Amino acid sequence: MINVLLMKAGVIGSGTMGSGIAQLMAMAGEEVLIYDNNPQACKRAQAKLEKIMQRLVEKERLSAEEAQAALSRIVFVDNLMAFADCKLVIEAVVEDLKVKCDLFERLEDICSSDCLLATNTSSLSVTSIAAACDRPQRVLGMHFFNPAPLMKLVEVVPALQTDRLWLGRVKEWLTKWGKTPVEAKDTPGFIVNRIARPFYGEALRILEEGLADEATIDWAMTELGGFRMGPFTLMDYIGNDVNYTVTETVFKAFYYDPRYKPAFTQKRLAEAGWLGRKTGRGYYDYEPDASKPQPRKDPDLGEKIFRRIVLMLINEAYDALFWKIASAEDIELAMTRGVNYPKGLLLWGKEWGYDYCVEAMDELYERYREDRYRCSPLLRELAQQG
Numbered sequence: 001m002i003n004v005l006l007m008k009a010g011v012i013g014s015g016t017m018g019s020g021i022a023q024l025m026a027m028a029g030e031e032v033l034i035y036d037n038n039p040q041a042c043k044r045a046q047a048k049l050e051k052i053m054q055r056l057v058e059k060e061r062l063s064a065e066e067a068q069a070a071l072s073r074i075v076f077v078d079n080l081m082a083f084a085d086c087k088l089v090i091e092a093v094v095e096d097l098k099v100k101c102d103l104f105e106r107l108e109d110i111c112s113s114d115c116l117l118a119t120n121t122s123s124l125s126v127t128s129i130a131a132a133c134d135r136p137q138r139v140l141g142m143h144f145f146n147p148a149p150l151m152k153l154v155e156v157v158p159a160l161q162t163d164r165l166w167l168g169r170v171k172e173w174l175t176k177w178g179k180t181p182v183e184a185k186d187t188p189g190f191i192v193n194r195i196a197r198p199f200y201g202e203a204l205r206i207l208e209e210g211l212a213d214e215a216t217i218d219w220a221m222t223e224l225g226g227f228r229m230g231p232f233t234l235m236d237y238i239g240n241d242v243n244y245t246v247t248e249t250v251f252k253a254f255y256y257d258p259r260y261k262p263a264f265t266q267k268r269l270a271e272a273g274w275l276g277r278k279t280g281r282g283y284y285d286y287e288p289d290a291s292k293p294q295p296r297k298d299p300d301l302g303e304k305i306f307r308r309i310v311l312m313l314i315n316e317a318y319d320a321l322f323w324k325i326a327s328a329e330d331i332e333l334a335m336t337r338g339v340n341y342p343k344g345l346l347l348w349g350k351e352w353g354y355d356y357c358v359e360a361m362d363e364l365y366e367r368y369r370e371d372r373y374r375c376s377p378l379l380r381e382l383a384q385q386g
Contacts, residue, residue: 014045017149018092101132136161175374188253203231219295226342236276317345
């Protein structure tokens with residue numbers, strides 16, 4: 001019988017994601033060590049965690065005693081050797097394959113043989129990271145979503161070399177922490193960052209074609225589509241540098257498949273430093289005296305925008321299912337709990353009708369003659385089955 005309580009875990013990287021992962025584990029009763037090679041970053045993270053806990057107390061989501069107990073379980077360390085007796089170490093450092101591989105090589109010499117080494121990568125190959133280790137069977141991906149304490153979904157990504165015995169243990173840990181684990185094949189973008197690409201990419205395509213401006217596209221997706229944020233508001237929230245990098249990484253990893261092609265518009269914003277909310281300007285201007293652009297509330301135009309973007313999302317979801325990236329259940333869970341879509345995309349496609357989806361995809365392909373708009377074989381098969 002596996003002891004679900006970890007006893008001690010380690011987190012490498014004290015940024016938003018790393019400190020968020022540490023927070024959720026500490027609140028679940030685990031002892032957590034945090035290491036960052038930048039001592040100032042550790043100080044900022046510690047102050048931020050104290051502020052977050054105080055806010056939770058003020059909102060009566062935690063008692064003062066519970067908050068203090070959780071904080072006492074988080075210890076900042078200045079040396080990786082402190083992880084020697086951890087049962088789990090999660091890295092949440094920069095998305096750079098060499099940096100991660102070098103780190104895992106170092107960890108192997110420090111951590112005990114029964115310690116699981118996990119990467120929080122959102123787009124890099126877990127198999128490549130595991131290959132840096134002499135014991136790659138105890139390496140896997142645990143991709144949390146930001147903010148980690150609030151977002152329920154965690155993508156569990158076994159490398160080609162991962163011993164599957166670890167998967168059950170990881171899923172037990174995540175469930176204990178109040179998370180919803182889904183298993184994804186080690187392919188670019190896993191589930192969410194692969195399937196969600198058209199939410200941004202097709203919105204940018206519509207903008208670049210001049211069909212509608214940012215405010216109108218966001219209005220169509222929120223008011224007509226039921227999404228919590230429109231694509232441009234969401235890209236500004238994520239950061240145009242971060243969103244562009246993920247898109248570019250997935251595009252390159254898929255051998256430049258045009259379905260994941262980045263947009264020049266977003267590249268230029270990133271180059272200009274217009275990264276969104278964090279810099280005060282992105283697709284929108286966030287300065288206090290800035291006027292908010294008003295959408296063109298044309299129902300026919302809005303429906304056209306909404307249908308085109310969701311159609312591309314549906315097509316991507318069915319293609320992920322076709323290529324066995326994840327089970328149908330995990331795909332639906334990933335998109336509703338990972339990025340809070342109003343409905344599972346497989347269900348959406350079924351409701352719209354497979355014939356409609358295939359015909360609409362074929363119309364786009366006929367218009368543009370780009371492989372970007374190729375219809376998923378699974379959608380076509382389902383339409384033929386009636």
